[in-house]
Amino acid sequence: MKIGYPCxxxxxxxxxxxxxxxxxxxxxxxxxxxxxxxxxLENILEYNVAHNLLFFRMSSDLVxxxxxxxxxxxxxMHFKSTxxxxxxxxxxxxxxxxxxPDQFVVLNSPKPEIVENSVRELVYQCEVMDLMQLESSAxxxxxxxxxxxxxxxxxxxxxxxxxxxxxxVKNRLVIENDDRLYSLxxxxxxxxxxxxxxxxxxxxxxxxxxxxxxxxxxALAAQTWQENDGILMMDYSSQALGERxxxxxxxxxxxxxxxxxxxxxxxxxxxxxxxxxKEVSALKAVSIAREMGLLx
DNA sequence: GCCGGTCAAGGTCTT
DNA sequence: AAGACCTTGACCGGC
Numbered sequence: 001m002k003i004g005y006p007c008x009x010x011x012x013x014x015x016x017x018x019x020x021x022x023x024x025x026x027x028x029x030x031x032x033x034x035x036x037x038x039x040x041l042e043n044i045l046e047y048n049v050a051h052n053l054l055f056f057r058m059s060s061d062l063v064x065x066x067x068x069x070x071x072x073x074x075x076x077m078h079f080k081s082t083x084x085x086x087x088x089x090x091x092x093x094x095x096x097x098x099x100x101p102d103q104f105v106v107l108n109s110p111k112p113e114i115v116e117n118s119v120r121e122l123v124y125q126c127e128v129m130d131l132m133q134l135e136s137s138a139x140x141x142x143x144x145x146x147x148x149x150x151x152x153x154x155x156x157x158x159x160x161x162x163x164x165x166x167x168x169v170k171n172r173l174v175i176e177n178d179d180r181l182y183s184l185x186x187x188x189x190x191x192x193x194x195x196x197x198x199x200x201x202x203x204x205x206x207x208x209x210x211x212x213x214x215x216x217x218x219a220l221a222a223q224t225w226q227e228n229d230g231i232l233m234m235d236y237s238s239q240a241l242g243e244r245x246x247x248x249x250x251x252x253x254x255x256x257x258x259x260x261x262x263x264x265x266x267x268x269x270x271x272x273x274x275x276x277x278k279e280v281s282a283l284k285a286v287s288i289a290r291e292m293g294l295l296x
Numbered sequence: 297g298c299c300g301g302t303c304a305a306g307g308t309c310t311t
Numbered sequence: 312a313a314g315a316c317c318t319t320g321a322c323c324g325g326c
Contacts, residue, residue: 008320021322022304061320068304103317104305117305146307180308246317 001294002096002270004055005282009047014040017061025065027073034075037062038082045089052295053282055096055233055270060121062128067120076131087132096270097138098199098233099125108145108158115161119169126169137230140172141199144182144190155186159193174199176235177221179207179246184217191224198224202260203237203274207246214263222267232269236260236285248274252281254288261292 007017016037020029041058048056063079065071090097105118122140129138147154165173175191176199177184184205187198200221202214212220222232238256240247252275275281289295 015321018321019303021302024323065304070304102305103307106306109306111306114306121305148307244316248318 001268001289002054003273003282003285003289003295004048004053004057004096004270005273005275005278006057006100007059008278009044010278010280012040012043012047014043016040016044017059019061019064022065022068022070025070030064030071030073030075031078034063034079035082038079038086042086042089045086045093045095047279048095049093051279051283052286053279054094055098055272057098057100057272058128060099060101060125063124066124067117076127080131083128083131084133087134090132090134096230096233097129097134098141098272099129099139100141101125103143105142106145107142107161108154110148110157119161119165122169122173123166126166126172129172130168135230136171136228138172139174139197139199139229139233140169141174141176141233143176143178144186147181151181151186155190158190162190162194162196170196174229174233176201177204177208179204181208183208183210184212184220185210188220188224196224197226197229199233199235200269201235201237201274203235203239203246203248206239214260215265215267218263218267218269222269230270232267233272234269235272235274237274248276250276252284254284257285257288258292261289261294264294 018033018037020033063075101121105121106114107118109115125140144158174197175187177187190196191198198221200218205217225232237248238253240249273282273285286295
């Protein structure tokens with residue numbers, strides 16, 4: 001088991017997702033910003049290794065506007081050795097890595113242009129991991145997309161678009177159950193048609209499910225991961241008390257996390273804490289998992 | 297320096 | 312039809 005947090009480390013004085021306005025785009029600005037982002041990423045990874053946080057989600061903004069038409073800069077060539085160096089560090093320390101394109105990546109949109117842009121974004125994020133020479137257990141997680149008033153047709157479009165993706169993207173792409181539209185069962189249907197592994201989100205599952213108890217849901221998701229995908233990845237969160245249903249808590253609720261770990265019943269997986277205070281909650285999660293004998 | 301409006305991108309739900 | 316919300320930090324212009 002590895003535990004981690006997404007993108008931002010609030011204890012460090014740097015960010016790996018600095019960007020700029022599209023209007024200020026220039027080759028120089030892009031290279032300068034990207035260099036700073038990768039330098040900060042190295043700092044974050046070192047912090048993570050020092051604190052036994054061995055699962056990390058890299059920011060989508062490492063290379064600002066990389067998938068935008070405005071960007072003709074050969075950042076791949078420019079940062080080749082930097083990326084290889086970071087990749088070796090990840091490999092040497094046994095870090096598990098993911099990336100999570102945001103809400104604008106929608107593979108099943110009825111609008112071809114949106115699908116094209118989405119694929120470009122996936123290709124960019126995949127390239128970052130490819131250039132780092134990460135194993136196929138480093139993943140790119142997306143949601144099912146929209147429903148557009150006809151879920152079977154929408155799922156069919158996802159399946160058809162998936163089949164057309166470049167091989168390297170397919171090797172890394174995983175689908176995550178969401179809290180309103182695509183349940184675990186929907187993801188399982190898509191998995192059966194495509195082979196795509198399911199990244200399990202416990203909190204989304206609490207919000208939207210078909211009655212599967214937590215352990216059963218975990219087991220169903222786990223069996224969609226093949227040998228070369230690595231073990232199951234999951235996002236962990238819980239409800240923010242007194243807030244709208246589906247709102248993430250801003251700090252880990254330790255009792256709930258303990259309860260959740262009991263549901264694993266020996267299942268091995270990597271846990272990403274999708275909680276606002278980032279590494280602080282992740283560190284608490286590490287100590288709880290240690291207490292319970294799930295982590296050394 | 298600090299503040300607050302704004303930022304590439306989508307979809308769903310409410311009014 | 313238009314606006315809010317999701318979720319979010321950081322940019323950037325205006326003071």
